[in-house]
Each structure stands twice: as C-alpha cells, then as structure tokens.
Amino acid sequence: MIPSLTRPSSLRINRPIVLVGLMGVGKTTVGRRLASKLRVPFYDADEEIEKAANMRISEFFETYGEPAFRDGERKVIERLLSGPPHVLATGGGAFMNDETRALVKEKAISVWLRADLDLLVKRTALRNTRPLLQNGDPREILENLLKERAPTYAKADLAVDSMEGPHNRTVDRILKKLAVFQRRGSNK
Ligand SMILES: Nc1ncnc2c1ncn2[C@@H]1O[C@H](COP(=O)(O)OP(=O)(O)OP(=O)(O)O)[C@@H](O)[C@H]1O
Ligand SMILES: O=C(O)C1=C[C@@H](O)[C@@H](O)[C@H](O)C1
Numbered sequence: 001m002i003p004s005l006t007r008p009s010s011l012r013i014n015r016p017i018v019l020v021g022l023m024g025v026g027k028t029t030v031g032r033r034l035a036s037k038l039r040v041p042f043y044d045a046d047e048e049i050e051k052a053a054n055m056r057i058s059e060f061f062e063t064y065g066e067p068a069f070r071d072g073e074r075k076v077i078e079r080l081l082s083g084p085p086h087v088l089a090t091g092g093g094a095f096m097n098d099e100t101r102a103l104v105k106e107k108a109i110s111v112w113l114r115a116d117l118d119l120l121v122k123r124t125a126l127r128n129t130r131p132l133l134q135n136g137d138p139r140e141i142l143e144n145l146l147k148e149r150a151p152t153y154a155k156a157d158l159a160v161d162s163m164e165g166p167h168n169r170t171v172d173r174i175l176k177k178l179a180v181f182q183r184r185g186s187n188k
C-alpha cells in the first residue's frame, strides 16, 4: 500500500493555492508537501526573489531595504500567479502589502497557516537567516508581529492550524478545507 504520506489527493484545484502566515509557521515545508499531494508545482516566493536578485533575503534587506524587498516580492508573486495552478508559499510579510494581497485575493485561494507564539519561537530558532528576527528578542518580535498582522492574515479565504505533530496532518487539514471551499465557495 502507498503510505498516506505520499498518497495523492483526488482534489483538483483550478486556481493557485497561496499560503500566508508568520515566519516559521510552516508555509515552505507544508506547502511543498501540499503541492506534491495535489500533483502541482510548488514555488516559494522567498526562494524566487533570491534567484531573481541573485542574493540572500538578508543581503537584499541590507543592500536595498525593506520597501524595495516588498516591491520585488509583489512582482515575483504577480508573475507566479499568472501561471497555471500551483502551491505558493509567500514570505511572512507579503500579505500585509495591499497590492500583493489584492492580487492574491483576485487570482488564488489564500490559506492562513496559524500557530501559537511558543511554537513559532521554537521553529524559527532552527534557522537564523530571517532579517526581521536579527535585531532584538525573537519572542518579543514575533509576539508583536502576530498582534499586528493577525487581523490582516484573517482576510485569507481559509485559516488552518499548523500545530505540533506530523506535517502531513496540517496538509490533510488544508486539503479538507479546500475541498469544502471549492464546493461551497467559502468556509472559514
Ligand atoms: N506542521 C509542522 N509540524 C512540525 N514542524 C513544522 C511544521 N511546519 C513547519 N515545521 C518546522 O518549522 C520550521 C519552519 O518551517 P518553514 O521554514 O516551513 O516556515 P515558513 O513559514 O516557510 O517560514 P518563513 O516565513 O520564514 O519562510 C521547519 O524546521 C519545519 O520543519
Ligand atoms: O515576515 C516577514 O516580513 C518576512 C518573512 C520572510 O519569509 C521573508 O520574506 C522576509 O524575511 C520577511
């Protein structure tokens, strides 16, 4: 028997699926697995920006600053969303940009991945390449970002918890909500 980890989903998506949410919530890891189950390509906006600019995100922030990064991020997301259905993991701040969010709302199904503060602190501690967490106490920064950004993330079409446990449990929760959303048009 094919293990459930790799068993494809019977769901057919007709629009890109865009994952939004804070740093460390699992957009990249969960997104990659979701795409594989849906048998569609996976893209990570942060990786695409790094490829286009030929530098790491942290270097981009240092060289050009955050407003230029947000502009590049919007362009990269616009290019990706004009292609066929796929799963796209966005950078943690992408959905905060009004133009980027309007684009995502128009062209894709957006999914807010949620986790509590403790888990975000634990997961982001595994990698220290996130420029916004470099200057100060990561817990305090994440707590403030969570407060500030949650009302905007809540504008996504769906919200799914990405809590402790196997990644695939989160993937399966997304697939279930997507199936209902596609059938009914909306299901928060
Ligand atoms: N559902 C999950 N269960 C357990 N661990 C997870 C889960 N999702 C992600 N992780 C772990 O948390 C870490 C951060 O995940 P990931 O890099 O996918 O987050 P991200 O949302 O893409 O962050 P960023 O916005 O900084 O790119 C990884 O080490 C990953 O393995
Ligand atoms: O939350 C944010 O604003 C960011 C998250 C990362 O994915 C990167 O896009 C960048 O470090 C900014």
Ligand SMILES: [Mg+2]
Pocket: 027, 028, 029, 044, 046, 089
């Ligand atoms: Mg990521």
